[in-house]
Amino acid sequence: MNPDAQKLWRSPQWAFSILLALxxxxxxxxxDTYIPAFAGIAQSLGASPVQMQQTLSAYxxxxxxxxxxxxxxxxxxGRRPVVLWGxxxxxxxxxxCALSQNIGQLIFFRAVQGLSTGAGIVVSRAVIRDMFPPSQAQKVMSQVTIFFGVAPAIAPMVGGWLLIHASWHAIFWFLSGVGVLLWIANYKLLPETLHRDQRQPFQVRNLMAGYWQLGSDPRFVLLALASGIPFNGMFLYVxxxxxxxxxxxELQPQxxxxxxxxxxxxxxxxxxxxxRTAGKLTPKRQIRNGFAIMLVIGVVNLVANLLFKAHVSWALLPLGIFAFGWAMMVPVVxxxxxxxHPDRRGMASSLQMFVGSTANGIVAGVISPLVMHSTVGLATASLLMMSVGLCSWFYMxxxxxxxxxHVVHAAE
Structure with a gap:
């Protein structure tokens, strides 16, 4: 934690959470913004469904x-330069992406988007731990998740509206505008939270030593699997x-x-x-509760799809309950x-994100195309991916x- 943390941000904590959530x-x-435009983009660029799926997996x-x-x-x-460049x-x-004239160009620029997007997500986790002690950091991470949740809820609505009233190109012009506004906001407001005394020397040998230290730690690997793989139980549906x-x-894009x-x-x-439970329940119990909810609803979802034809009146509810369980435990994990490894929090956040993102890419490029045409297949794959995380946590x-x-209180 930065010893000068209290001096770096004097505004309300919720404002800091919103900045990181952005x-x-x-x-x-x-x-989420361009998914409703899949059919329109494919028609405009003469792309096949497999090529459209590649725009996701490339990202x-x-x-x-x-x-x-x-x-x-x-x-x-430092945290700030990496965020601004990203x-x-x-x-x-x-x-x-907005100027792409064929599917190859769109796939390329989607890959560049993917290369850069993670800067804010990865670094913001380390920023939180730079600024707050453990239980307070959990509360801030939870606040970030709450504020962050607004974005993907409105993103498909924005994408569908832009597609209908303008074109698919407008979706990416919109994302360009979002990027400009975010850069200005972080340039003006985001403090540098990594204390100079806590910086690691930028040397290849030091980097390799850090990757080896984390990658060879079975506790780290198991925790990364426990948080990253279950996410795909709901992300598969997205x-x-x-x-x-x-x-x-049979829903319309809008x-x-x-x-x-x-x-x-x-x-x-x-x-x-x-x-709300930060500092009150042990991390072990919070994680157990989250997995219990995901396991029960995963089984119910599979059984329901085996017995009944999926209908919008009930088929989406399991996704919300599954997401509830995942969000209960992931800030703790x-x-x-x-x-x-407190001296390498940025690298730890990177590697944790790498594990989850690699799984996301495999799901997008391999698993989703295999099961997307069957609600039973989707429910089975979702339950299996949650089980990988559950087994990792049990073993650890x-x-x-x-x-x-042990419960960790704010003062600690």
Whole structure:
């Protein structure tokens, strides 16, 4: 934690949470805003469904690759420069997407978007831990998640509206404008939270030593799996939205927002509960509760889809409940990850994001195309991905029972 943290931000805490949430919203906005326009883009550029899916997987793999470095760079050069450069490159890439004349160009600029978007998301986690002690950091992370939840809830509505009243190009011009506004806001408001005495030397040997230190720590790997893989239990439905919502549930593009609103509503409610229980329940218990909710609703969702034909009246509700369970436990797991090696919090955030983002890319490029045409297939894949995280957490708890055992109060 930065010893001068109290001097760096004197405005209300919620304002700081909103600033960081705005950085985090670039990711969901980059995905959710243009998903309703899939069919329109494909028709305009003469792209196949597989090529359209590649615009997602290119973004996600770019995001995963660069996530390895954003946090490590911020450990050496500071949090603020990495955020500003990331937002600037994202803005330029969004302009490139808007001007794309064929599907190859769109895939390329989507990959560049992915390479840059993670800067704000990865670094903001380290910023929170720079500024606050553990239980207070959990509350701030929960607040960030609540505010951040507004963005993906409105993103598909914005995308659908722009598609209908303008064109798919307008969606990416909109993202360019968002990038400009975010860059200005962070240039004026975001303080440098990494104390100079806590910076790591930027040397290849030092970076490799850090990656090895974290990557060879089984506790880190298991916690990263526990937080990153279950996310795909609900993200799978977002990636499959054009088919799941448009074909299986027979919704129009401008109606896609119902799926996102229910999912994000669950995330916001779960994050609120996580913030309320910070410093009151042990991390172990909070994580257990979150997994219990995801497991139960995952099984119910699968059984319901086996017995009944999916209908919009009930098929979206399990996504919200699943998201609620995930959001209850992920702030806690993230803090456990960041505190395993306090001198490399930026790198830890990077590697945690890399694990989750690699899984996102695999889901987008491989799993989603395989199961998106079947509600039973979607429900089965969702439950299996949640189970990977659950097994990782169970194994870690069995091997290192002391982790997450004690309530951490703000004063600590």
């Amino acid at each position: 950085l985090g919203m670039l990711g969901p906005f980059s995905i 996600l793999f770019g995001f995963a690759f660069m996530a390895l470095f954003h946090g490590a760079f911020s450990d050496s050069f 937002v600037a490159v994202f803005t330029i890439a969004s302009v490139g 990636l499959s939205a054009p088919v799941f919502l448009g074909e299986l549930l 109606q896609f927002f119902w799926c996102f609103m229910i999912t994000i509503g669950g995330i916001m409610a779960g994050a609120y509960v996580s913030g 993230t803090l456990l990850v960041l505190d395993l 708890r069995r091997r290192w029972p002391e982790i997450g055992q």
